[in-house]
Amino acid sequence: xxxxxxxxxxxxxxxxxxxxxxxxxxxxxxxxxxxxxxxxxxxxxxxxxxxxxxxxxxxxxxxxxxxxxxxxxxxxxxxxxxxxxxxxxxxxxxxxxxxxxxxxxxxxxxxxxxxxxxxxxxxxxxxxxxxxxxxxxxxxxxxxxxxxxxxxxxxxxxxxxxxxxxxxxxxxxxxxxxxxxxxxxxxxxxxxxxxxxxxxxxxxxxxxxxxxxxxxxxxxxxxxxxxxxxxxxxxxxxxxxxxxxxxxxxxxxx
Numbered sequence: 001x002x003x004x005x006x007x008x009x010x011x012x013x014x015x016x017x018x019x020x021x022x023x024x025x026x027x028x029x030x031x032x033x034x035x036x037x038x039x040x041x042x043x044x045x046x047x048x049x050x051x052x053x054x055x056x057x058x059x060x061x062x063x064x065x066x067x068x069x070x071x072x073x074x075x076x077x078x079x080x081x082x083x084x085x086x087x088x089x090x091x092x093x094x095x096x097x098x099x100x101x102x103x104x105x106x107x108x109x110x111x112x113x114x115x116x117x118x119x120x121x122x123x124x125x126x127x128x129x130x131x132x133x134x135x136x137x138x139x140x141x142x143x144x145x146x147x148x149x150x151x152x153x154x155x156x157x158x159x160x161x162x163x164x165x166x167x168x169x170x171x172x173x174x175x176x177x178x179x180x181x182x183x184x185x186x187x188x189x190x191x192x193x194x195x196x197x198x199x200x201x202x203x204x205x206x207x208x209x210x211x212x213x214x215x216x217x218x219x220x221x222x223x224x225x226x227x228x229x230x231x232x233x234x235x236x237x238x239x240x241x242x243x244x245x246x247x248x249x250x251x252x253x254x
């Protein structure tokens with residue numbers, strides 16, 4: 001008797017770029033939008049296909065609502081990059097020149113029981129200059145006598161591992177903030193470390209057919225982000241995660 005194949009996981013990565021106050025900020029922020037897109041397309045980030053990635057830039061609230069309501073999904077990861085603030089315990093996000101929204105309300109527009117949000121935005125004052133990310137694929141070379149590198153897994157296997165972890169997870173919403181309340185999200189330090197640390201984990205020979213979940217990753221980067229913020233800007237920055245669901249963020253290379 002032929003087995004009925006399991007239904008394909010309906011998943012999507014949505015990147016929301018908010019208002020940029022000048023050309024320099026626009027260029028820097030778009031670079032991070034591209035970084036996130038390449039991350040999700042890569043095997044490291046779950047091997048999303050082109051049609052599973054949606055980029056929303058400088059749109060109106062009505063357009064945002066329409067886009068978010070248009071899909072019924074099993075899992076969605078949303079990245080919001082832009083200026084923000086905290087007001088009466090609500091996370092504000094400047095969508096365009098004229099509109100500031102409450103992200104907590106936007107969450108409810110998405111038709112998915114499993115949502116992961118990454119919010120690269122201030123929760124106090126406005127953010128400043130943004131630095132770049134290195135997502136190079138170079139692997140440290142071995143000296144004579146070193147071990148032979150294992151064979152990287154296929155794109156199909158990568159997707160299968162990612163989807164398997166999605167199925168295992170409970171329903172719910174995980175929100176990852178770049179900083180704590182009343183702090184500034186400086187120099188996109190959160191984005192730099194969350195992508196770089198996940199990428200280095202992906203390249204490590206220590207992991208085989210493994211998944212890095214968002215809770216593990218956040219626990220790893222919280223002290224690193226704060227240390228970097230103190231070094232670069234002389235101010236503390238403590239990323240914060242709400243809820244504890246082990247949604248996938250990276251897949252091992254081998």
